[in-house]
Amino acid sequence: MTDSPSQAEIIDMLRQHVEAGCTDMLADAPINHFDAAPPEAAPAEMRPVEAAPEMAAPVAPIAPTQNNIDTTELAASADSLPALRAAMEDFDGCALKKTAKNTVFSDGVEGAKIMLIGEAPGQDEDRQGKPFVGASGQFLDTMLAAIGISRMENLYISNVVPWRPPGNRTPSPDEIALCQPFIARHIALAKPDMLLLVGNISNKTLLATDTGITKLRGQWQRYEADGLSISALPLLHPAYVLRRPETKADVWADLCRLKKRLAN
Numbered sequence: 001m002t003d004s005p006s007q008a009e010i011i012d013m014l015r016q017h018v019e020a021g022c023t024d025m026l027a028d029a030p031i032n033h034f035d036a037a038p039p040e041a042a043p044a045e046m047r048p049v050e051a052a053p054e055m056a057a058p059v060a061p062i063a064p065t066q067n068n069i070d071t072t073e074l075a076a077s078a079d080s081l082p083a084l085r086a087a088m089e090d091f092d093g094c095a096l097k098k099t100a101k102n103t104v105f106s107d108g109v110e111g112a113k114i115m116l117i118g119e120a121p122g123q124d125e126d127r128q129g130k131p132f133v134g135a136s137g138q139f140l141d142t143m144l145a146a147i148g149i150s151r152m153e154n155l156y157i158s159n160v161v162p163w164r165p166p167g168n169r170t171p172s173p174d175e176i177a178l179c180q181p182f183i184a185r186h187i188a189l190a191k192p193d194m195l196l197l198v199g200n201i202s203n204k205t206l207l208a209t210d211t212g213i214t215k216l217r218g219q220w221q222r223y224e225a226d227g228l229s230i231s232a233l234p235l236l237h238p239a240y241v242l243r244r245p246e247t248k249a250d251v252w253a254d255l256c257r258l259k260k261r262l263a264n
């Protein structure tokens with residue numbers, strides 16, 4: 001006689017989880033929540049699906065290596081956007097890739113003067129393999145269209161992290177540090193004249209600042225890396241604006257600033 005559940009019972013428990021909507025794996029290893037002390041590997045900052053990106057913690061500087069693969073070297077070895085995409089699609093050193101369906105590389109016009117960078121793909125983006133195609137992306141498209149910017153004509157789009165974090169949690173500092181060389185190389189190869197940095201993670205990672213997006217938004221900054229110095233405009237994340245309609249006036253004021261700069 002044993003206390004272990006039978007295979008049929010395990011399958012039944014799994015089925016119950018799936019029926020209850022638990023369809024994503026949130027960590028590499030199972031976590032026994034009955035343990036008094038949680039295991040160290042437990043994800044530190046899981047958040048609900050639509051939690052505010054604006055509440056994310058500052059990005060800590062961590063060496064961009066995982067499984068002994070140096071992403072700085074890998075990214076630097078790509079001499080074109082297709083080569084970078086291929087290198088990222090072949091890279092297996094980021095745990096997020098195990099649960100993601102796609103490497104979400106970019107959308108829009110290659111060579112556009114404006115490059116917009118978000119945080120990480122959500123469920124719709126992961127399914128379609130393109131950034132900002134879900135509800136927040138459609139809202140973003142509508143806002144940008146009002147000032148004559150569109151991914152069909154004059155905008156190139158990517159994310160700091162190219163793989164969907166399970167459950168849409170905030171990417172961890174390690175994951176961001178690991179992916180940072182990819183987006184830095186992406187910017188260097190795309191050669192935009194202007195960056196639109198959307199949400200906290202994008203701003204904190206690419207401007208190397210601890211200042212939160214609600215303070216930074218609408219104030220022109222400079223992205224300085226790899227010998228580049230590019231004008232960068234921090235913007236509120238559209239998912240945040242959708243959740244907090246009272247911030248629509250702020251984002252509209254920032255877009256008017258952008259329109260004015262583009263007219264000069």
Ligand code: URA
Pocket residue numbers: 118119120121122125130131132133134136137159199239
């Ligand atoms: N949020 C992001 O930051 N990026 C996406 O591609 C989608 C949602």
